Amino acid sequence: MIAGKKLLVVSAHAADYVWRSAGTIAHYIKCGADVQIVCLSFGIRGESNDLWKKGGQTEESVKAIRKAETLKAAEILGVKNNIEFWDLEDYCMNLTPEIYDRMVLKIREIRPDIIITHDKFDILNPDHNHVSEMVYSCSIMSNSSGISAGNTKVTKQMKLFGFEPHQTEISNFKPGSYIDITDSYEQKLAAMQCFQAQNHLIKYYTDRAFLRGNHARRISGNPDIKYAECFANFFPIVGNELY
Amino acid sequence: MIAGKKLLVVSAHAADYVWRSAGTIAHYIKCGADVQIVCLSFGIRGESNDLWKKGGQTEESVKAIRKAETLKAAEILGVKNNIEFWDLEDYCMNLTPEIYDRMVLKIREIRPDIIITHDKFDILNPDHNHVSEMVYSCSIMSNSSGISAGNTKVTKQMKLFGFEPHQTEISNFKPGSYIDITDSYEQKLAAMQCFQAQNHLIKYYTDRAFLRGNHARRISGNPDIKYAECFANFFPIVGNELY
Amino acid sequence: MIAGKKLLVVSAHAADYVWRSAGTIAHYIKCGADVQIVCLSFGIRGESNDLWKKGGQTEESVKAIRKAETLKAAEILGVKNNIEFWDLEDYCMNLTPEIYDRMVLKIREIRPDIIITHDKFDILNPDHNHVSEMVYSCSIMSNSSGISAGNTKVTKQMKLFGFEPHQTEISNFKPGSYIDITDSYEQKLAAMQCFQAQNHLIKYYTDRAFLRGNHARRISGNPDIKYAECFANFFPIVGNELY
Amino acid sequence: MIAGKKLLVVSAHAADYVWRSAGTIAHYIKCGADVQIVCLSFGIRGESNDLWKKGGQTEESVKAIRKAETLKAAEILGVKNNIEFWDLEDYCMNLTPEIYDRMVLKIREIRPDIIITHDKFDILNPDHNHVSEMVYSCSIMSNSSGISAGNTKVTKQMKLFGFEPHQTEISNFKPGSYIDITDSYEQKLAAMQCFQAQNHLIKYYTDRAFLRGNHARRISGNPDIKYAECFANFFPIVGNELY
């Protein structure tokens, strides 16, 4: 049952959460979940090549464009009022103890049932690796009674899922969970089209949703799945049923 | 939703299904599932050491004892009328093409939503490895329209889960799914106590249920789980939700 | 230098070589290589679901359709006169010592510089696994002077590459070599369209060629690659240069 | 021959060395070894949940309780005079170059034949990972003549073993060495009972010793082993005999 669940999505750069989980986000919202997005950076150094190539840009102008794009995408997905920007420098992201503390605080504030962030290893993106390590560590710290982040209440262990990296096999990505996004696919498509700085990725992640849909259909025997997103499981599934 | 689900459990030897999945079986039955057990052998050669050591035994007498024990266990779990014995020779089990065909037929007859059997590798039990390979191959063959096993109707891909082997880490076992068996733990305990041929395993799997309960509680944050069973996932989870 | 090279492609079922290596085959022929295809089976049991579903089919009629389709594809790729059918039963393929001997003989006859076949593990296709094992073993046996297959001359170790399986990550597939198939992509597309028995795979492998093109472009820095095929390397690369 | 051997145990938090190696420590002392314990932190932030939950605690009061508990345990094991506390902050432990230097100095001072510390990866405890990395690096540095830590004499490579983490399979733990602790099990039990802050772990590690005893008995064929502890080997075994 998704209704009432709390989902926290931590994205290293402004668009990561869209390419890799927009369908799941829109589906969760549609089903009554609360979704919160944290964008750690705008990706202006490492993930705005198409903008810089146009020329005449400054860090500030690129940042403004990236922010506008991602807000537009967030609006389409229904999370415009639940997205925040920490505005860290990217490439390479320097995740200080202060950032760790801030993330523990954020986790305790949101109290998510589920966190989605970058998977443990992305061979083409060092920032993703650092963010994965940070979010995982903070999810552990958040459960510890001895850590008194502000006036916050300790959490119980939440679930953690990892985004599919760009080149999965050489990043040791193992699919753990496929989410059927057939009902939210159109929203994902519209959200992706907001990102002119990474235009080449739109067809890429469109095709990927189709391929993942094929995979999900084949291993589930469910013929109705057309599009899917795929995540790594940080932990085994625990429940009353074999899913 | 478990009610109405069909579960097929394929056990290499007479007691494997009890040590490794009795809690899950009893829980599924309690919740309204149909459960069918196939015991491929009585394990008289490889898994009846305690009986042979008593002396004065023949293959037939050991087989009779093993059959009585496992039927008693099945009764406790609620599957006495849904267990069948293929009476193959164990250690080493020779799985001929005819056995493969018979298993395809059985899968098509039962049409399970879920199959539980041995995981891919058990460093201390070659039979388990052969059975795992056979059941997995037959689950694929069962989906193929070109295979006309008797008058049977082709299936869709069902889910596959692997039993926890005796020594997990050196058998490359990766926990994929924990099932909370707190509500069926007493039945598992009673079922295990039927096996006098493998008496030393009773405390072993009792402690294991407690440890797996601890693991499940820790990673789920659910304080009510006392006992659990653990399975490997042959395939990623597919669904509408991140479990 | 491709000109003059000999390439042997061993395909478990009639269409495997097309989905997974048609672009490379056509590219090699275009560049002056000799390419030989061995189709071990027509895949009538395991890979002709769409035909069987039409009804009114017999094993012979399905075989005839599959053969016609694959010959049409071979013609498009330029290998119509270099394809042979061993007509083995599929699902599960039983690879007897006689088949091993025949394959050694074939390798000694062709004397390939390169063999392409199925990679070591395909989680959804047991036949692929058996064929991979067989071709690899025969490539080793073919180099041994003590094996006198007919009147044949012993070979030197040839290169071995593995097809990309359908679901790569859960089959432990590791990309080793990307081949730029931009110049032969149209032929691959046309060849794929011959297979009405597996119609659903045409868009699948079309999208895959685009995604693999993206991967190849990203890791090579070569902006001209549009489409690619990906293979596993059975052995490390040996040469005078770091490719 | 254990008599005269020097063993250094480095524990991230105050109780880690007890849960995971108390039996081995007591056994080594019984057999005449010199054992030295370094507790890097008291674990007051991350591993004192049961104390904090009681309420009315301060960092100092928790620290005092934890210190008293671990000293009592050390007394039971026979290492009360060979335990030192570095009192670092835990969760997340910040291991500065100064800590590295101090550890090199400590290793050169103790000159251990064997170091036991945390294994390379613990999916539920980032501190364990950092300590493992630090101790391993310092063991390498300690062997280098160019590093003049105080007035110390360079060491030769000592052996390194890793503690079993809480959830082994998902932490990629591979058992390398089982130590029979049947003769020191009662001491381990008594030592564990000192830790009221982590009361839930006492039964956990009691059962684990029993299960590890079963594993050790099965793979060694030695029927006298009742309880065991399990460690990862950082390096292969080197010797005059196959152990």
Place this chain on the structure above:
Amino acid sequence: MIAGKKLLVVSAHAADYVWRSAGTIAHYIKCGADVQIVCLSFGIRGESNDLWKKGGQTEESVKAIRKAETLKAAEILGVKNNIEFWDLEDYCMNLTPEIYDRMVLKIREIRPDIIITHDKFDILNPDHNHVSEMVYSCSIMSNSSGISAGNTKVTKQMKLFGFEPHQTEISNFKPGSYIDITDSYEQKLAAMQCFQAQNHLIKYYTDRAFLRGNHARRISGNPDIKYAECFANFFPIVGNELY
């Protein structure tokens, strides 16, 4: 303590045991162990290239040369009276149920403390893989009371170690145990020089002994090791001490 230990070495082809374990065998004999060698084949098809290239050979003449060479080597190592030849056909070795039964019988007859045979995977030698699987399975079966091989007495689990394959890294070989063969190195050298059919391997395994000596020296800190042999551990070490 080696004196009185029983060591069984199972070699797929006539010379495998020499290249990979001659130093360990000679060392064990020197220290008072009983060593028994089983050569499953003479390797006339797959491992006698240099002989066949000379021309004028028949299967029988090659077999005679190989037998003479390996007996000469066995004499040098001190196992001339403890070597037996099962004379199976190699490349590919067909290990029937009868061979399995014969191996169980042999294990029960010898009652070894330690078995050395091929490791689980050799990417360049399918025979090695089949033999590894067979010996491991038979070692398990030998422990089962229900298997009455002739009039034999059931065994307890013995230790298993795997030979280093020719190309280790691509065969997934993990060094588990290094044996210092400095005291038996000259014998190994002399034994290797008996094999004119595989002359190119003599320098290869001479250098390997030197490199493995370097590795062993580096990780043990023991400066006296000059030459070593390396084995994989099938099971973790069990004992009273951390070796």
Place this chain on the structure above:
Amino acid sequence: MIAGKKLLVVSAHAADYVWRSAGTIAHYIKCGADVQIVCLSFGIRGESNDLWKKGGQTEESVKAIRKAETLKAAEILGVKNNIEFWDLEDYCMNLTPEIYDRMVLKIREIRPDIIITHDKFDILNPDHNHVSEMVYSCSIMSNSSGISAGNTKVTKQMKLFGFEPHQTEISNFKPGSYIDITDSYEQKLAAMQCFQAQNHLIKYYTDRAFLRGNHARRISGNPDIKYAECFANFFPIVGNELY
């Protein structure tokens, strides 16, 4: 085609590039490539044991000897004018953001087609691990338009290869590419002989070149290869041909 290619070699310590890639460097120069070496440190703390043991040394005197030795080696290889020393402290190397920036700048200045540096994991050398991570991250950053290192022009993704570590199997090293260094072997030998501080490594890497030559010959079927060097591939090969 090597002529005109640009090769950047990044070496953690003064001699690493010689032991592990001198043959490839000399071969590349012979064939018309531009080769640039960056030595991050002189290895005076961690890799000059033989010098320190002589006594009477200071950091400065050891540094002077190491520099003279490596320059002599560089001269033999033909890179005397293309080697630079960053003079960082080793054991443990502290790679600050400033070092990262300097490396990005260096990559953009050289614009290499290929970078060779340390592979991802060396179990006996933490410095190698840090350098590997740094060079890989900088190679990614260098491609990003948003990173304006000085007045530099963004690069396209270059190829990355990893040095063979000292003990390969326990460092998870997987051979990806073998380079035939038969034509430059004498130069490698001469270059290695310059390093009196690590005298014991000369025979080690001489033998290794012979063994790697054997490996390369066996898997390529090319009988002319006598000596080889082996590298890990950071990325799959991309090209128009299966190498």
